[in-house]
Amino acid sequence: MSRGERSMVPEPEFSSYYGRPILKEPTWKTPDVPLYLFAGGLAGASAVLAEGAALTGRPGLERVARLAASGGATAGTVFLVHDLGRPERFLNMLRVFKPTSPLSVGSFVLAPFSSLSALAAVSVVTGRLRGPGRLAGLGAAALGPPLATYTAALVANTAIPAWHEAHRELPFAFGGSGAAAAGGLGMLLAPAAETGPATRMALLGGALELAATQRIDGLGLVAEPYREGPPGRLMRTARSLTLAGAALTVAGAKWRPLRRLAGAAYLAGSLTMRFGVFEAGLASARDPKYVVVPQRERMERRAKMGV
């Protein structure tokens, strides 16, 4: 719903304790966590792009993507550690492995990915250790798609209605967004003769991101924070940027300035979407409506079914 428009759906009536929130607002900090979500997506998809470039003999694109994979993973790790209440204890993340905790699983993806992508990047930049560098790059490419998508499980495996109820769509939104960002960066920085795969990856990723966020919008009351208020504005801006990237790509990706502009639009769209999803979750935790109304409806449905 755009600004100024009034909802035709009446505000649902519900009881609360002095209007106070039922859930605790996540203590995750902004911009740390949205930036971490963005960096993970960019890094993961870049590792895939880099390996493809290496296999098909595109050294310029390989170099850009390897640096993006390693840089994104390093930046992501910094954001993640900085967000901890006790940063000096970040290694405690690796003292147990718990498949019930996406953050635990993610740590065990991020840690090897960071090392492998760093080795591959150093090898590409220095020209040394080419063999181990290629092997490391292959490993990073295998861990890339999980790195780009596990962050959706991280936010969805919570009680926050806007995140949890979108758990089927968010992984595709995040994966697509990561691919759009990785492709966008390739379009922006790779040599002209080698940008073809980056352009296609950005277009396909952007389409996946748009399709998934469109579906999230249709989830009813729990998705209201994605449509209204400041997070709604972020989500609309993200969509416009990604659409602009796609339109510019289709219009004339062969012309360098336009291609670069398209790449930048994809990157900005991906980044803005992460902030939108993060803020929508916070908004959804603040208002008891998003907890009480859907739970009451669920109870009524159950009562009707006679369970």
Next chain:
Amino acid sequence: MSLFSEGRLWGRLDDVQHDAGYDEHPPRMGFFTDTSVCIGCKACEVACKEWNEIPENGYLLTGMSYDNTGALGASTWRHVAFVEKPLTGQETDLGMPGLGPPAGESQAAESGDAGIQWLMSSDVCKHCTHAACLDVCPTGALFRTEFGTVVVQPDVCNGCGYCVPACPYGVIDVRKEDGRAFKCTLCYDRLKEGQQPACAQACPTESIQFGEVSELRLRAANRLQELKDQGVDAAQLYGADPDDGVGGDGAFFLLLDEPEVYGLPPDPIVTTRDLGSIWKHVGGAAAAVAALGVASFLGRRR
């Protein structure tokens, strides 16, 4: 049995300690908080703060009746809620002890507050059978004790904050000035010494009852029946059903109104019920990213 199947991360689970790896263990211990006899004295809040050496967290007046605590949090492990309800004219004797003329006395206040019925309830961590905070904790700082309760180890917690949005009741929180997550331990230290938790010991009306969960569930059912027989139709148990969305609470309640009136979610479901679906969709999306990467290199050579 798969990790994602019923009984492990959601649904009925009769021996929560055994599931957590204890072969031999004491009975599961918990609270039954009967709010129909709560007088709002806040002795539980004070006893909890004192025993657990919890720092103060503000002296602001909230304007919410007599509740100046606000909500459970990192430095509030018992919280007494005060709800002021207009009287309906059909008050019931809840069997409260009193000094005045016994006939027809109720929780309704006299004099200045005439026309208002108070609902008071001492809220606490629910010590869920399926505790989302524990399952999402990446460091293992949160663990299940031999008493079936859920406790944070402050020497392990690194303050990642994942437990905070995972809790369907909004109980656990990070203490800002400390950086780590804190919540009710059900006085783990006292339990190990055979003592009851500080709040239960301090409660003057036995609104907070501590004991074996299986026995407390019977006691709660009896009390509910007693109130229903007296015509208190609004009385309901909250968190006592082992088949509910969190597999039943280790700390459950008898309420005199709908849960949301007290700031409780009416039908919480632990997030891990959907964990299988979450990982399945992440897997699908990861495959899509890989496929999309391959597709980007097909076709024209440019």
